[in-house]
Amino acid sequence: MANKVLVFIEQRNGQIKKASLEAAKAGSDIAAKYGCEAVAVAVGNEIEELSKVGNYGINKVVHFKNADLENYSTSAYGDVVADYAKEAGADIVLFGNTAMGKDLSPKVAVKLDAGIAMDCVNVDYDGDDILVTRPVYAGKALLNVKVKPANKVFTLRPNVYQVGDLSDSQAEVEVKEVAEPNLSAKVVELKKSEGKLDVAEAEVIVSGGRGMKGPEHFNLVEDLADALGAAVGASRAVVDAGWRPHSEQVGQTGKVVSPTLYVALGISGAIQHLAGMRSSKYIVAINKDKDAPIFQIADYGITGDVFEVVPALVEEIKKVKE
């Protein structure tokens, strides 16, 4: 059962994150199941289009505002969200499983004496209980769990929850000024990595492995990524070899991703890599070795030389996209 569902709406640079809108829809679906209300909370300075959470079934969003809250602060955001959850009487709190969601949700859970389940990929019910599914061992297994205490915190894996048809309604936005945010932990600078797409958020990923034969050949991976509007990923082998930064690593000790399209170039498919990308909607593999494990999970494959196939693929995609 639930009395009230609260959804945390994440903003960066004043823009709402897609993962939060998915959480908003999940929150309004849960509230509908229990016949209770779902509300949203956002923290930041200026935030654009907050009322659009209404499209995802939530009628009210409270915006806690202060110029010092423009950047994330674990301490300040944690206090604001937990205090509001208590004030609103929310017993289910949802977050997107993003860098911010993963940092903030456990803090809120402790303040609410809640149980917590992270990175959920499915929300279901067993009688009156919420039953969530979460991947463990990087997706080599799935766990169905119930959170036992009355107060429950969940984070949802981005790109997974089906938002279905959106409504036209706009949410009422209530702005509350925060007098003195608790900035005992404070972000003093944001360092962007060259304005490129991040594999954790990308809808399309093109990854390269040892079959690229050296860091100097990754321009092929980047060319295909550019043609597809994709993020560049990498296997652990090439990250460990120093060819690519760890922020691009896909797999059990890198990022676990679920894009719409995952293109693996010269990647044989070690268990820990497959675990990190197997839930991608479509997988394309290009590899010379026809026995490579990657072909066992690929939807489409070419058992050929990446140095020959990829340039042709880049040209063909450009042609089709024109």
Place this chain on the structure above:
Amino acid sequence: MKIVACVSHVPDTAAKIAVGADNKSIDPNGVTFVVNPYDEFAIEEALKTKESLGGEVVILSVGNDANKETIRKALAMGADSAVLLKSENELDSVSVAKALAEEIKAQEANLVFFGKQSVDYDNSIVGQLTAEMLGYNCVSVVVNFKLDGEKITAEREIEGGREVVETSLPAVVTAQKGLNEPRYASLKGIMAAKRKTIEEKDAAGSDSYVEVVEMKKPAPKQAGKVVGSDASAVPELVRLLKEEAKVI
């Protein structure tokens, strides 16, 4: 200064995972267990901090006797002492954090390192939970860490970049790959670790906050089509992506 590094004992990432007979946990047969990869960065950062500022490094781990293998490795890397908080039950993140917070309080440690996540249950929250229970500051997913007196400057990885965070002791820091290059244990370290005692205590009890209903394997993915074996297959591949998958 007393510095704590918390470690967990997990299946190797190369391990195949099969569901056990209880349908709630893995079948450990044939699975090699190792130091959680991210915890190696936590141990290394704790040791580096001790080497530059003095103090001692205490290893904490929640689990059963099997964890001693991982604890010994941390001791062999150079940690001074270790406490195993014993629990035979599978605990969830909150109950593990409660046990750790209790012991960290008893140890009066004001700097605590964790790996950013354990590669078994993948919740990635035990460090943050523990920090909040202790009332400590927390920086998670850290790739760069500096301590100057009481002041901490740390860089944490976020989507598409890094946040530079300023905070102060007492604090919990969770380590991401890239923070440092974990050392190998020396032969001397390995010998010394054998002589160190691992203190054992019962984990400060609380029931698990999460009930595991079922563990299952993901639905097997069907191998798809091999479109061809050279560049002549490219037009057909692109047609399939456009017309069948509708992804370009």
